[in-house]
Amino acid sequence: MPNNAQAIAELKAHLGDRLSTAPSILHLHGENETYYDNTPPDAVAFPNTTAEVSEIVKICHKHGCPVIPWGVGTSLEGHALPIRGGVTIDMINMNKVIEVAPEDLYAIVEPGITREELNTELRATGLFFPVDPGANATIGGMTATSASGTTTVRYGKMKDNVMALEVVLADGRIIRTGSKAKKSSAGYDLTRLFVGSEGTLGIITQITLKLHGQPEAISAAVCEFPDTASAVNSVIMAVQMGLPVARMEYVDPMSIKALNAYSNLSMTETHHLFMEFHGSDSGVAETADRMKDIAEDFGGGGFQYATKAEDRTKLWHARHNAYFAMKAQKPGTDGISTDVCVPISKLAQAMDDTIADVEAHGWQAPIVGHVGDGNYHVLFLFDRTNAADLALAKDLTARMNMRALELGGTVTGEHGIGIGKMKYLEAEHGEAVNVMADIKRAFDPTGIMNPGKIVNVN
Numbered sequence: 001m002p003n004n005a006q007a008i009a010e011l012k013a014h015l016g017d018r019l020s021t022a023p024s025i026l027h028l029h030g031e032n033e034t035y036y037d038n039t040p041p042d043a044v045a046f047p048n049t050t051a052e053v054s055e056i057v058k059i060c061h062k063h064g065c066p067v068i069p070w071g072v073g074t075s076l077e078g079h080a081l082p083i084r085g086g087v088t089i090d091m092i093n094m095n096k097v098i099e100v101a102p103e104d105l106y107a108i109v110e111p112g113i114t115r116e117e118l119n120t121e122l123r124a125t126g127l128f129f130p131v132d133p134g135a136n137a138t139i140g141g142m143t144a145t146s147a148s149g150t151t152t153v154r155y156g157k158m159k160d161n162v163m164a165l166e167v168v169l170a171d172g173r174i175i176r177t178g179s180k181a182k183k184s185s186a187g188y189d190l191t192r193l194f195v196g197s198e199g200t201l202g203i204i205t206q207i208t209l210k211l212h213g214q215p216e217a218i219s220a221a222v223c224e225f226p227d228t229a230s231a232v233n234s235v236i237m238a239v240q241m242g243l244p245v246a247r248m249e250y251v252d253p254m255s256i257k258a259l260n261a262y263s264n265l266s267m268t269e270t271h272h273l274f275m276e277f278h279g280s281d282s283g284v285a286e287t288a289d290r291m292k293d294i295a296e297d298f299g300g301g302g303f304q305y306a307t308k309a310e311d312r313t314k315l316w317h318a319r320h321n322a323y324f325a326m327k328a329q330k331p332g333t334d335g336i337s338t339d340v341c342v343p344i345s346k347l348a349q350a351m352d353d354t355i356a357d358v359e360a361h362g363w364q365a366p367i368v369g370h371v372g373d374g375n376y377h378v379l380f381l382f383d384r385t386n387a388a389d390l391a392l393a394k395d396l397t398a399r400m401n402m403r404a405l406e407l408g409g410t411v412t413g414e415h416g417i418g419i420g421k422m423k424y425l426e427a428e429h430g431e432a433v434n435v436m437a438d439i440k441r442a443f444d445p446t447g448i449m450n451p452g453k454i455v456n457v458n
Contacts, residue, residue: 004085007065008043011056011087018046018093029088033076034420035334035384041068041082048093050166050174050205057203058172060087060448068450069199071141072114074133076337077418079145079198083452089203091140097121098206105211106163106180111140111204127211130155133414134320140204145416146196150319153239153372154246154278155212157414159195166206167194170444180208193439198416199450201443215278218246219288220312223295224302225271228252228355232348234273234291234298235371239344241294243287247276247316248372250351255322255366262325263318268302273371274319276312319368326366326379334384338397338420340404341375341413350407351376354400361392375413402427417454425455 012019020026021043030040042065047053060067066086073080082088095112102125109118116136119128133142133149141147143165148157155161164178178184178191194201225231228250235248251259251272259265275291277284292303306312318325323337342350351367358365358378369376380396382389401411401424411424426433437455447457 002064002066004042004063004065004087007060007063007087010059010063011043011045014055014059015045015047015052018048020044020046029070029073029090030081031073032078032081033074033337034078035336035390036078036081036419039081039083041088042085044070044088044090046090046093050094050168053089053094053168053203053205054172054174056087056089057168057170061171061446064446064448066448066451067203069111069140069144069203071111071138071144072136074135074137075141075145075418076415077412077420079416079418079450079453081419083419086448091138094205095138100125100127100211101180102127102211104180105213106208107211108206108208109139110206111143112138114138115142122211125211126214128214129161129209130212131158131161139207139209143195143204143207144197144199146414148370148373148375148414150247150249150316150370152370152375152414153248154244159192161210162191162195162207163210164208165191165194165204167202167204169202170446170449174205175202178208196416198418198453200440200454201449203449215246215284217281217284218276218278218307218309218312219284220247220274220276220306220315221288221291222267222302222304222306222315223273223275223292223300224268225273225295225298225300228271228351229348230299231271231273232344232351232371234295234300235347236344237294237298238291239372241290243290244277244279244283245275245287245291245372246278247274248370249274249319250367250369250371250376251319251322252367254364255326255368258325258329258366259318259322262328263314263321265318273300274315276316322366322368323379327381330381332383333381335382336380336393336397337377337415338380338400339375339377339413339415340400340409340411341373342404342407342409344371344374346407346409347371347374347376350403350409353403354378357399358396361396363392363396365396370413373413374409398424419453422454422456
């Protein structure tokens with residue numbers, strides 16, 4: 001039987017004031033970015049080293065006490081909620097850049113550093129880390145959820161940018177996966193297994209990341225479209241032509257209205273693409289011109305460039321704040337922010353069908369999307385105290401997920417499974433879910449690693 005109290009007593013003796021049971025700390029680590037109720041842990045540990053993480057896990061393993069890793073809590077499917085109590089391991093103190101190798105284009109970092117902090121550290125090297133999920137998430141959290149975001153269309157997601165890991169297993173053993181080499185055929189690819197495992201197989205304590213050179217030139221652009229299909233068809237053509245676009249973001253009219261109000265913009269309330277181009281001065285200019293021609297062929301207009309850093313920053317800051325801008329349109333509401341990903345040829349159909357479904361129930365829901373890779377997001381805003389509204393939001397989400405599967409897609413392109421999307425995993429993967437459960441049992445036979453997430457095991 002689990003004995004959380006005994007585990008916490010031993011951890012207190014080991015960590016001293018870096019093991020907290022203060023109500024305010026527990027409450028903070030029971031919060032989340034969506035509608036789930038606050039679910040506090042029994043205690044929060046603040047380790048400084050991998051060795052301390054190992055010792056914490058060994059103690060918890062001995063007493064059957066759940067352990068839940070914590071970055072900054074920006075995940076959207078309840079990934080870090082301690083739904084069975086236990087000890088949350090907050091990685092905030094493990095936030096160092098251990099090594100940067102400019103000649104080999106990699107950096108080794110601790111999990112608690114955020115992506116913005118990492119790129120600040122890298123400025124003098126002429127390199128940067130490109131994965132941008134919008135939120136200033138920790139690298140550990142981004143790795144654990146296999147995050148992606150606005151730059152995926154050019155630079156890939158976390159699985160494409162993690163070379164090696166250091167991981168603490170459920171019994172406290174420390175293993176290293178991958179290497180500093182660009183490729184390997186040595187055994188099972190454990191690195192990719194842990195990327196996206198959401199803390200259910202082990203706790204990531206060190207990450208080796210691919211870096212990229214800062215582009216010589218960067219240009220952003222916005223373009224208006226009369227409807228979803230024309231915007232998406234422009235994206236499809238650009239992808240098929242191999243245009244080296246770094247970001248391609250769809251923003252619907254409702255979202256544009258919210259961004260105008262929240263970020264002091266003055267864009268026409270219609271369908272938009274936000275784009276960014278990286279490369280040489282001449283290459284960026286040529287790509288932008290070709291993209292403008294493509295957009296106009298599909299009915300796009302009002303193509304505007306932004307080459308000044310402050311103008312680009314304002315544009316992408318507005319895009320990244322879309323969630324808060326939309327919530328500001330309906331003060332006091334809670335939201336379900338959900339994502340799916342479909343083959344890009346099916347994207348317009350999936351989005352239009354979702355809009356029709358929402359409007360048929362008398363609702364409106366803003367849509368934004370990383371359309372260069374077929375990924376879009378819908379935000380359902382509602383009063384959490386209204387049971388009918390919550391039920392409708394969940395029902396609309398369910399149909400959106402199943403629609404994506406029918407079109408050959410996935411129920412989540414980047415948010416992950418957590419607790420919110422567990423019910424859809426079997427519909428997507430079938431018998432493979434049982435294989436996932438077998439893997440979980442092999443790595444975590446006592447079931448202490450972030451239990452109740454991704455797959456249920458006995």
